[in-house]
Amino acid sequence: METQIVQQLHALRELNPLVHNITNFVVMNNTANALLAVGASPVMVHAKQEVRDVVNISGALVINVGTLSEQWAEAMLIAAEHARAIGCPWVLDPVGAGISPFRNELLKELVQLGPTVIRGNASEIIALNNFSLSSSKGVDSTLPSEKAFAAGTELQKAYGAEVCISGDTDYIISSDRWVEVRNGSVLMTKVTGLGCTATALIGAFLSLRKAPFEEAVAGVSVLSLAGQLAAADAIGPGTLQWKLYDTLYRLSADELLTYLDIEQHAF
Known part of the structure; x- marks a missing residue:
């Protein structure tokens, strides 16, 4: 898979796709900069009056429910429904799933609109699977990623989306196979929104519109490896972020082929 990811990153940089993000206040700047660095072009449009127009010209749509409002929730539903109607791939990040009935009700509606990929941490994936109120610490996971593997497989079967679970080991789950990505760094947990960044990079790779599972694997793998390499000479979360x-921006084929630690399994 490493060679395939090298090819996908090259194709992404050549394509420079527009990625439409309806995302949260906390991560907008980080997400935009990460998309630019990897070779995509970000746009953040939230007004319900124009989200259809922007989906029309985008390679993919990213919906992240981190900082909700009634108006943003409506725009998310309009954008997701339109993306499904025109065949635009989209990724759902259920940030803070389970922290309130309002958030859960919106997520119930969004998953019915056919996300191409769902990405969250372990607590979010478990809460999304049964729409329970969660005991997680806000948007942080209280569980290791492997504890959500069963919930992730159930979500995949229920909605047909590729499911990504972030953690010490990242899992990407499809109908007939799953992948482990064992890159990353514990220092990444000290920078806000890197899970959201992974979601945005998945959106960038989905813009290739060829193989959603492989594109989800590429998005997760590129962010995890970049975080690991950046953390190697960072002195703390501040330097990690800019590194x-x-x-x-500089990630090379040699680095991907040498340092990626991924394994594919069949169900």
Whole structure:
């Protein structure tokens, strides 16, 4: 798979796709910079009056429910429904799933609109699977990623989306196979929104519109490896953040082939 990811990153940089993000206040700047660094072009449009127009010209749509409002929720539903109607791939990040009935009700509606990929941490994936109220710490996971593997497989079967679970080991689950990505760094947990960044990079790779599972694997793998390489000489979360952009921008085929630690399994 490493060679395939090298090819996908090259294709992404050549394509320079527009990625439409309806995302949260906390991560907008980080997400935009990461997308630019990897070779995509970000746009953040939230008004319900124009989301259809932007989906029309985008390679993919990213919906991240981190900082909700009634108006943004409506725009998310309009954008997701339109993306499904025109065949635009889209990725759902259920940030904070389970922290309130309002959030859960919106997520119930969004998953019915056919996300191409769902990405969250372990607590979010478990809460999304049964729409329970969660005991997680806000948007942080209280569980290791492997604890959500069963919930992730159930979500995949229920909605047909590729499911990504972030954690010490990242899992990407499809109908007939799953992948482990064992790159990353514990220092990444000290920078806000890197899970959201992974979601945005998945959106960038989905813009290739060829193989959603492989594109989800590429998005997760590129962010995890870039974080690992950036953390190697970072002195803390501040330097990790700016080094991450540089690493994404400079990430090479040799680094991907040498340092990626991924394994594919069949169900």
